[in-house]
Amino acid sequence: MIPKFDVLTKEEVSQIHEKTMEILETVGVEFTYDPAIAIFKEWGQRIEGHRVYFQRSFVEEMVQKAPASFTLHARNPEKNVQCNHRDIIFTPSYGPPYIYEANGNRRYSNMNDYDNIVKLAGASTNIQATGGNVCEPNDVPDEIKHLKMIYSHIKNADKNFMGSAYGEMGAQDSIEMASMLFGGRDILKKNPALITLINSITPLKYDDRMLAAMMTYAAAGQVNLISSLVMSGSTGPATMAGTITLQNAEVLAGIVLTQCINPGAPVIYGSTSGPADMRTVSLSIGNAETALYTAASAQMARFYGVPSRGGGGLNDSKTVDAQAGYEAMMVLMSAAISGINYVLHAAGIMHYYTAFSFEKFVMDDEIAGMVLKYRKGYDFSDEMFALNDIKEVGPGGHFLYQASTLEKHRQELRMPDLSDRMGYEAWDADGRKDTNTRAKERWQKILAEYEVPHLDEALDKELCAFIERRSQELMK
Amino acid sequence: MIPKFDVLTKEEVSQIHEKTMEILETVGVEFTYDPAIAIFKEWGQRIEGHRVYFQRSFVEEMVQKAPASFTLHARNPEKNVQCNHRDIIFTPSYGPPYIYEANGNRRYSNMNDYDNIVKLAGASTNIQATGGNVCEPNDVPDEIKHLKMIYSHIKNADKNFMGSAYGEMGAQDSIEMASMLFGGRDILKKNPALITLINSITPLKYDDRMLAAMMTYAAAGQVNLISSLVMSGSTGPATMAGTITLQNAEVLAGIVLTQCINPGAPVIYGSTSGPADMRTVSLSIGNAETALYTAASAQMARFYGVPSRGGGGLNDSKTVDAQAGYEAMMVLMSAAISGINYVLHAAGIMHYYTAFSFEKFVMDDEIAGMVLKYRKGYDFSDEMFALNDIKEVGPGGHFLYQASTLEKHRQELRMPDLSDRMGYEAWDADGRKDTNTRAKERWQKILAEYEVPHLDEALDKELCAFIERRSQELMK
Numbered sequence: 001m002i003p004k005f006d007v008l009t010k011e012e013v014s015q016i017h018e019k020t021m022e023i024l025e026t027v028g029v030e031f032t033y034d035p036a037i038a039i040f041k042e043w044g045q046r047i048e049g050h051r052v053y054f055q056r057s058f059v060e061e062m063v064q065k066a067p068a069s070f071t072l073h074a075r076n077p078e079k080n081v082q083c084n085h086r087d088i089i090f091t092p093s094y095g096p097p098y099i100y101e102a103n104g105n106r107r108y109s110n111m112n113d114y115d116n117i118v119k120l121a122g123a124s125t126n127i128q129a130t131g132g133n134v135c136e137p138n139d140v141p142d143e144i145k146h147l148k149m150i151y152s153h154i155k156n157a158d159k160n161f162m163g164s165a166y167g168e169m170g171a172q173d174s175i176e177m178a179s180m181l182f183g184g185r186d187i188l189k190k191n192p193a194l195i196t197l198i199n200s201i202t203p204l205k206y207d208d209r210m211l212a213a214m215m216t217y218a219a220a221g222q223v224n225l226i227s228s229l230v231m232s233g234s235t236g237p238a239t240m241a242g243t244i245t246l247q248n249a250e251v252l253a254g255i256v257l258t259q260c261i262n263p264g265a266p267v268i269y270g271s272t273s274g275p276a277d278m279r280t281v282s283l284s285i286g287n288a289e290t291a292l293y294t295a296a297s298a299q300m301a302r303f304y305g306v307p308s309r310g311g312g313g314l315n316d317s318k319t320v321d322a323q324a325g326y327e328a329m330m331v332l333m334s335a336a337i338s339g340i341n342y343v344l345h346a347a348g349i350m351h352y353y354t355a356f357s358f359e360k361f362v363m364d365d366e367i368a369g370m371v372l373k374y375r376k377g378y379d380f381s382d383e384m385f386a387l388n389d390i391k392e393v394g395p396g397g398h399f400l401y402q403a404s405t406l407e408k409h410r411q412e413l414r415m416p417d418l419s420d421r422m423g424y425e426a427w428d429a430d431g432r433k434d435t436n437t438r439a440k441e442r443w444q445k446i447l448a449e450y451e452v453p454h455l456d457e458a459l460d461k462e463l464c465a466f467i468e469r470r471s472q473e474l475m476k
Numbered sequence: 477m478i479p480k481f482d483v484l485t486k487e488e489v490s491q492i493h494e495k496t497m498e499i500l501e502t503v504g505v506e507f508t509y510d511p512a513i514a515i516f517k518e519w520g521q522r523i524e525g526h527r528v529y530f531q532r533s534f535v536e537e538m539v540q541k542a543p544a545s546f547t548l549h550a551r552n553p554e555k556n557v558q559c560n561h562r563d564i565i566f567t568p569s570y571g572p573p574y575i576y577e578a579n580g581n582r583r584y585s586n587m588n589d590y591d592n593i594v595k596l597a598g599a600s601t602n603i604q605a606t607g608g609n610v611c612e613p614n615d616v617p618d619e620i621k622h623l624k625m626i627y628s629h630i631k632n633a634d635k636n637f638m639g640s641a642y643g644e645m646g647a648q649d650s651i652e653m654a655s656m657l658f659g660g661r662d663i664l665k666k667n668p669a670l671i672t673l674i675n676s677i678t679p680l681k682y683d684d685r686m687l688a689a690m691m692t693y694a695a696a697g698q699v700n701l702i703s704s705l706v707m708s709g710s711t712g713p714a715t716m717a718g719t720i721t722l723q724n725a726e727v728l729a730g731i732v733l734t735q736c737i738n739p740g741a742p743v744i745y746g747s748t749s750g751p752a753d754m755r756t757v758s759l760s761i762g763n764a765e766t767a768l769y770t771a772a773s774a775q776m777a778r779f780y781g782v783p784s785r786g787g788g789g790l791n792d793s794k795t796v797d798a799q800a801g802y803e804a805m806m807v808l809m810s811a812a813i814s815g816i817n818y819v820l821h822a823a824g825i826m827h828y829y830t831a832f833s834f835e836k837f838v839m840d841d842e843i844a845g846m847v848l849k850y851r852k853g854y855d856f857s858d859e860m861f862a863l864n865d866i867k868e869v870g871p872g873g874h875f876l877y878q879a880s881t882l883e884k885h886r887q888e889l890r891m892p893d894l895s896d897r898m899g900y901e902a903w904d905a906d907g908r909k910d911t912n913t914r915a916k917e918r919w920q921k922i923l924a925e926y927e928v929p930h931l932d933e934a935l936d937k938e939l940c941a942f943i944e945r946r947s948q949e950l951m952k
Contacts, residue, residue, distance in 0.1 A: 325801025
């Protein structure tokens with residue numbers, strides 16, 4: 001594997017840490033949820049209303065308790081994934097309410113889309129987990145969306161998936177369903193299977209719903225992915241140094257809370273910061289600044305000894321065009337080489353997080369395969385230099401039938417799934433298909449051929465009965 | 477600026493060097509040009525026919541004579557560019573015989589295209605030199621193409637450009653024209669202005685035309701960009717370690733020859749290696765392997781103390797679609813972060829070097845702007861942390877009217893030239909334009925607005941008279 005790419009020097013990491021401590025000590029962070037305030041009071045922090053002023057030593061001490069690595073469990077144990085400073089886990093989009101179709105049309109996403117996205121993630125060899133909230137199932141009542149979503153991940157694939165962040169209720173229901181799947185709450189606590197996206201409200205705030213979910217998951221030993229989205233120039237400073245520091249303060253404050261509740265509870269340091277477009281003050285996510293925030297976040301997380309989340313196939317485009325391609329590649333590549341561990345939005349996301357595209361999903365899947373190959377780097381074991389073949393061929397000639405070519409080309413040279421390497425004549429005769437067109441054919445074929453992994457029937461019934469009962473309670 | 481990204485460890489660099497020395501000593505390199513053989517004989521190397529077996533100490537000693545940095549001069553001295561281990565120079569496509577149009581049609585390129593590409597490169601703030609052989613002017617007789625091309629660079633822009641590699645004749649004519657422009661051969665020798673692409677013939681061979689050009693430029697103190705394109709699995713081993721080592725042997729052999737002719741003559745270590753697609757045995761250039769060869773080449777060049785060439789907006793696509801975007805970004809980004817210094821094909825190239833696209837040029841220009849911003853990284857001077865504003869805003873609120881936002885957003889947050897950040901409704905109302913469509917509008921606008929920099933009339937006449945005279949001689 002290639003070495004990690006550090007975009008910051010050690011001194012710059014220290015600078016960010018120092019300024020972060022100054023923010024946490026002198027500005028503090030607002031937690032609107034009283035149970036969170038009660039905990040910080042217990043741990044001796046200065047409180048004014050809902051604002052917590054952190055002691056530096058307390059922050060440093062508590063962050064150290066968070067583990068540097070852990071396993072996220074999957075229904076199929078062969079598909080467990082590792083959260084650490086070495087591996088990378090790609091997951092689909094998170095939260096988009098729209099589907100952008102190949103022809104440029106827009107429509108609301110629904111539960112059928114949700115199932116299909118989980119299936120595509122289940123089928124992919126580059127996407128290691130099926131994520132959560134992969135699109136908004138707009139045809140399902142709000143009260144029971146989380147139940148249907150969790151069930152979709154369990155039913156349609158056997159990879160690791162995410163828990164619901166819909167407050168304490170969403171967390172409890174997620175934990176209950178995961179307990180059925182993994183053999184009870186005690187086993188689940190020892191072997192975390194749920195990971196949940198907890199977002200701060202920038203600047204320097206956490207709300208009730210997120211705090212209640214976070215505290216429930218922390219107590220249950222499940223993984224809190226604590227993320228900050230600082231929008232440079234809008235919800236945060238326009239300066240990149242200010243943005244990364246503000247983000248760092250927010251994420252650390254969240255991590256500290258999880259460690260107060262359950263020291264050693266697994267957490268991930270999350271970043272989704274990006275610039276505001278200063279003409280429109282809308283978020284932009286497919287750009288060099290986002291890619292730099294991503295890379296710096298990986299490094300800050302290493303500094304604090306916790307895994308990191310960042311990056312994705314991020315872009316601002318409305319269609320699967322060249323822009324969608326180059327923006328997604330820049331941000332995903334930056335994440336992959338800087339040592340980001342968990343990637344939300346690795347596939348399918350469009351237009352600053354507002355839409356999902358099936359064509360984009362398979363495009364991003366190709367990009368994911370490319371960056372995984374890039375991360376792998378060179379194999380420099382002696383035989384890989386192929387010196388015997390180089391000597392045998394000598395100047396002039398070719399290597400087409402040499403032993404090393406026949407033996408090694410499959411492992412050394414990646415074949416693309418979606419990208420086109422045809423000559424012009426063949427491409428012309430094939431109807432001059434662009435990536436968008438080929439991608440549509442590809443995801444339809446993958447879905448048509450996908451085999452849903454077998455789910456134990458008794459377990460399936462138990463899950464459905466739980467969903468039925470909870471739905472009746474929640475829809476009252 | 478961000479630190480450089482090393483994809484190889486120090487030990488791996490040494491391994492490549494050791495195996496390279498073994499190749500140069502035991503397999504040798506074939507030079508078909510007798511004057512080159514005569515030189516190696518003079519320098520005491522073992523020769524068999526046209527094959528030179530290099531002594532390791534000789535190679536190491538001669539490569540050390542090549543300079544680590546030098547200036548490439550431009551007609552407008554403000555546009556001189558630096559070849560070293562810090563800066564990056566982007567130049568247009570090199571050599572494509574076709575134009576791919578926005579609608580997917582293919583046609584032969586001509587002299588008018590050539591002029592337009594030079595103008596687009598002249599107008600760009602991201603492309604620092606206008607390159608050479610930017611497309612094949614198929615409507616100009618072969619004998620005088622080089623004259624027309626050099627004149628186009630002088631006339632249509634005032635940036636640095638390349639010399640012709642059409643043997644000794646191409647080199648002499650290029651040097652003559654550059655001498656007129658820069659005030660004579662002596663001045664030119666002290667202040668190199670021409671850089672020329674010299675390609676090895678893989679495996680392990682150099683031909684007459686390239687050697688004659690290289691030797692002429694080396695003697696004149698101009699820059700030889702010595703490049704190897706190893707096609708993994710076809711003209712080289714399918715293994716990545718074998719490919720990068722074979723490439724290294726070829727490039728070093730070329731560098732050694734330049735230093736025999738003129739110790740201290742400026743050279744650049746060049747890489748364009750990429751995999752063969754093993755289904756069709758055609759070259760592929762938009763992929764992770766090419767990106768890894770690029771990054772490793774930057775590192776090998778640093779090891780030998782010479783500037784490097786690699787990367788570009790490389791891709792295998794036939795149209796400016798998502799694939800063109802993600803492939804170009806991967807390779808250009810890899811070049812930019814690994815410390816490549818001179819980038820041929822940074823803008824406009826399509827379909828493994830066989831075609832130019834005007835739409836692709838402006839797309840690549842945007843990518844170049846993005847990677848330049850990424851390379852710049854963070855400014856961590858104290859005021860850039862914007863702590864006063866973070867304190868003033870506190871939890872909740874926004875930064876839209878804070879002092880740091882108003883003062884710093886322009887320098888900190890890059891605004892795109894081509895990428896679209898509109899909302900869906902605005903994009904829909906604007907005709908749902910994809911990147912390809914917007915790019916066509918953009919290059920036509922740039923060309924319409926471009927002002928050709930003034931060229932001294934007497935000099936212009938002198939150049940035209942030379943071209944006229946040489947054309948009559950060459951067309952006889």
